[in-house]
Amino acid sequence: SQQGEEDPQALSIQEGENATMNCSYKTSINNLQWYRQNSGRGLVHLILIRSNEREKHSGRLRVTLDTSKKSSSLLITASRAADTASYFCATEKSNAGNMLTFGGGTRLMVKP
Amino acid sequence: EPEVTQTPSHQVTQMGQEVILRCVPISNHLYFYWYRQILGQKVEFLVSFYNNEISEKSEIFDDQFSVERPDGSNFTLKIRSTKLEDSAMYFCASRGTSASSTDTQYFGPGTRLTVL
Structure with missing residues (x-):
């Protein structure tokens, strides 16, 4: 898989359930960032986790990073219909000028 | 809260025409980027810009593309002679005030470019 690949590609859950999305990458990174995109709209930054961090929380979001497995997960707890969107991980590689490499995204649908 | 703004939100052009996409980064940011997202595909890096010069560019960013910071606030992406395959959403991004890689x-919000 390419740098920054999410799985699943699509996820459908009921409101109130938790949603977990995973991201894998291949090279060494400085940090990993998660973004959200509503259909046809801009990218909203959710959370950044540095390569020396293992877990980070922000509201209902929990991100983990396992650099030994080159993987990250995004957990959204107590999901709401408004969480329906595509979620992308993006990695900032070491020695790569801070450019972000995005994965293909997970399309999350939260049914009311 | 400060935000990055882009104009226009939607640009329709004929193949072969020049287009300029405009961005106003967050005011005290020093690092600027352009990315694009073809419909249904991944967001792809185009170019990064710092201290009035390109710091990195991807294979996509060929001679048809150029960037400029013409004044203290705007950051533009020019496509000299558009092709059908340039149709995409173009995103501008900006980043902090230090050389830290953790910003x-x-x-x-993006500019949707449609080339006919």
Whole structure:
């Protein structure tokens, strides 16, 4: 898989359930960032986790990073219909000028 | 809260025409980026810009593309002779005030470019 690949590609859950999305990458990174995109709209930054961090929380979001497995997960707890969107991980590689490499995204649908 | 803005929100052009996409980064940011997203595909890096010069560019960013910071606030992407395959959403992003690699990149709402 390419740098920054999410799985699943699509996820459908009921409101109130938790949603977990995973991201894998291949090279060494400085940090990993998660973004959200509503259909046809801009990218909203959710959370950044540095390569020396293992877990980070922000509201209902929990991100983990396992650099030994080159993987990250995004957990959204107590999901709401408004969480329906595509979620992308993006990695900032070491020695790569801070450019972000995005994965293909997970399309999350939260049914009311 | 400061935000990145982009104009226009939607640009329709004929193949072969020049287009300029405009961005106003967050005011105290020093690092600027352009990305694009073809419909249904991944967001792809185009170019990064710092201290009035390109710091990195991807294979996509060929001679048809150029960037400029014409004044203290705007950051533009020019496509000299558009092709059908340039149709995409173009995102501008800006990043902080230090050389730290742990700053968040903040994205604008995008310009949807349609080449006919």
